[in-house]
Amino acid sequence: MSYxxxxxxxxxxxxxxxxxxxxxxxxxxxxxxxxxxxxDYLYDNFKLTALFSAEHGVRGDAQAGEKVDTYxxxxxxxxxxxxxxxxxxxxxxxLDSVDCLVYDIQDVGLRxxxxxxxxxxxxxxxxxxxxxxxxxxxxxxLGLTRVEGTLLDDAFSSGVGKFSLPSRYGLTVGEFxxxxxxxxxxxxxxxxxxxxxxxxxxDAFSLSLPWVLPSPNLPTIESTICYIGTVLFxxxxxxxxxxxxxxxxxxxxxxxRADELVSHFxxxxxxxxxxxPAYFTPSFSxxxxxxxHGFQIHITDRKHFDPFSLGLYLVEYIRNTHPEFSFRGESAxxxxxxxxxxxxxxxxxxxxxxxxxxSADQLISTHAKKIATFKKNSEKYWLYS
Numbered sequence: 102m103s104y105x106x107x108x109x110x111x112x113x114x115x116x117x118x119x120x121x122x123x124x125x126x127x128x129x130x131x132x133x134x135x136x137x138x139x140x141d142y143l144y145d146n147f148k149l150t151a152l153f154s155a156e157h158g159v160r161g162d163a164q165a166g167e168k169v170d171t172y173x174x175x176x177x178x179x180x181x182x183x184x185x186x187x188x189x190x191x192x193x194x195x196l197d198s199v200d201c202l203v204y205d206i207q208d209v210g211l212r213x214x215x216x217x218x219x220x221x222x223x224x225x226x227x228x229x230x231x232x233x234x235x236x237x238x239x240x241x242x243l244g245l246t247r248v249e250g251t252l253l254d255d256a257f258s259s260g261v262g263k264f265s266l267p268s269r270y271g272l273t274v275g276e277f278x279x280x281x282x283x284x285x286x287x288x289x290x291x292x293x294x295x296x297x298x299x300x301x302x303x304d305a306f307s308l309s310l311p312w313v314l315p316s317p318n319l320p321t322i323e324s325t326i327c328y329i330g331t332v333l334f335x336x337x338x339x340x341x342x343x344x345x346x347x348x349x350x351x352x353x354x355x356x357x358r359a360d361e362l363v364s365h366f367x368x369x370x371x372x373x374x375x376x377x378p379a380y381f382t383p384s385f386s387x388x389x390x391x392x393x394h395g396f397q398i399h400i401t402d403r404k405h406f407d408p409f410s411l412g413l414y415l416v417e418y419i420r421n422t423h424p425e426f427s428f429r430g431e432s433a434x435x436x437x438x439x440x441x442x443x444x445x446x447x448x449x450x451x452x453x454x455x456x457x458x459x460s461a462d463q464l465i466s467t468h469a470k471k472i473a474t475f476k477k478n479s480e481k482y483w484l485y486s
Contacts, residue, residue, distance in 0.1 A: 104308055107237035107275065107294035108132075108139045108205050117201075117235055117292060118147050124199035126153040126184070126223055128216075129161035130207030130315045131237075139205040139237065144177050151198050152181040155206060155219040157316055184219045192226035202227050205237040207315045208274045209325055210245070212253060213261040213332055213448055214316075217274065221263065221281050224289040233290040238275030238484065240296060242315075242322055243329070244304035245271050245485070250329070250409045251464060252471040253450025261447050267472045268409055268450075269329055272479060273299075279482040295484045306403075318348040325349075327398050330412020336445025337416060338427050340393050344383030351381050352415070353395015355388060356425040362418065363396050373406025375399050410465055413454070416445075417461040428455055 108114075108131065123143060131139040140159065143149045152159050152174055159174060159181050174181050182195040196202065202223055206216045220236070227234045250268020258264070264281055272280060275293035282291050305312065305322045312322060319325045328349040334341040342351035353359060363376045379397045383389050400406055420426050430443045446452040453459040459467060 102298050104240070104299060104303070105297035106133065106239050107296055108142070108239075109134065110294050110297060113294045114147075114237075117294065118143070118203070120148070121200040122148050122150045122198065124151040124153055124196065124202045125149060126155060126202065126204045126206065126219060128155060128157055128159060128206050128316075130313045131205035132313055134310055136311060136313070139203075140174075140177065143203065144179070149177070149179065151195060152177070152179050153195070153202075153219075153223065154181050154183050154185065156185045156215045161314070161317065184222065185215070192223065193230065196226060196230050196232055199232065202232055202234045203237065204234065204274070204278075205239075206274070207239050207313065208241065208277075209315055209319070209328075210241040210243055210270060210272065211329060211332075212250070212264075212266045212268050212270060212450070215260060217277055218260065218263050220274065220278060221285075221287070224278065224282060224287050224291065228287055228289040231290070233292055234278075236275045236278050236291070236293045238273050238293055238295050240299055240303055240305075240308060240310070241271075241273055242305035242312075242325060243269070245273065245301040247271060248472055248476045249407070249469075250472070251449050251451060251468040252475060257442060257447055257450045257452070259442075259447040261444075262450050265450075265475075267468075267475055270479070271301075271476065272482065273484065276479075276482050276484055279484075280479055283482070293484065299485045301483075301485055318343055320346070320348070323350060323400055326400060326403060326406065327408055327412075330408035330410065330415075331398070333412045333416050333445065333448055336429050336443065336448050337419075338387065338429060339419070340381075340383050340387045340395070342381070342383070343386035344389060345381050347381075347397060351379060351395055351397050353379070353381060353388075353393035354425070355391050355393055357394045357419070357423065359394045359396050361422075362415075365418065366415070371406075371411060373400060373402035373404070374408075374411065375401055410461075413461045413464065417454075 248271040253262045253265050331349045339354045342348040359378045363378050376396045428445045
């Protein structure tokens with residue numbers, strides 16, 4: 102048997118879903134290898150009665166952080182209930198119209214990627230209603246062998262990290278669902294339709310699947326790899342490349358001394374990557390309409406590239422060498438609010454780096470031990486060897 106997404110295991114879908122009123126959580130990445138949308142397949146072949154929207158919307162028409170209202174899907178005429186932001190629908194009420202909740206979204210195995218929290222919320226709501234959740238599993242484009250970054254402290258739980266997971270946690274979405282269902286006592290009637298013929302070494306390169314943007318700002322596999330580390334710039338006043346064609350590959354600000362930075366890092370040597378000075382003007386987001394002095398990360402050897410460490414070292418270097426630098430929200434801090442958590446803390450799952458308790462090297466070293474323990478404990482939830 103060759104590789105199949107869980108959504109392509111049509112015999113298993115039929116056994117699990119036939120005769121039930123179905124609700125579906127999906128987005129444009131929920132497609133077959135022939136690019137047949139799961140929403141359309143379920144609508145054509147089963148009793149699909151409701152759609153549920155994560156960040157960016159069912160059809161992908163909302164940018165990062167934009168509100169997603171409840172609306173009617175133009176193609177199926179089904180109601181779409183929002184599960185993101187302040188406009189979220191009451192799941193308890195919305196689930197009255199379904200007998201089974203199905204989840205099919207391509208994930209990238211990173212803690213700060215919000216789709217997994219939509220899934221966990223749906224599992225919690227479904228458990229309270231006695232409704233099963235069926236996860237249609239998918240490969241991880243980054244592969245499943247590397248687990249790295251920082252381990253989130255529960256005190257820093259937020260919309261970009263609700264569970265004590267590493268930055269890169271090395272589980273498919275089906276394995277993640279199994280993990281949190283047990284470890285966080287969700288108690289959901291969880292069924293995972295696994296991928297066929299998937300190994301932990303498989304990734305976007307070995308499987309050669311069509312690349313469908315998992316979200317608007319991850320246009321390529323290269324941007325997704327860089328995102329593991331350059332997501333940290335979302336917690337700073339530098340542009341992380343949103344509003345350009347290379348988000349998370351391009352980093353910069355109007356005041357950045359980019360040539361100096363590039364020379365410093367390239368002279369030291371970066372395993373698996375090289376930096377190039379680059380100018381760009383974001384069309385939206387931070388520094389919109391302003392010329393940014395910056396750099397682009399070019400991956401030369403993905404197997405030896407450590408994007409998380411590079412991202413952290415870049416933030417540390419800029420912080421230490423540019424007085425213009427600040428963390429997002431830092432200027433609003435007061436003495437009375439000194440323990441307030443900033444966005445960089447939520448992304449890292451700790452404030453040890455921002456407060457200077459640990460350097461970049463120390464943070465990586467300290468958390469490596471915690472991550473090794475997580476990886477060992479998570480193995481019992483694996484579906485693939």
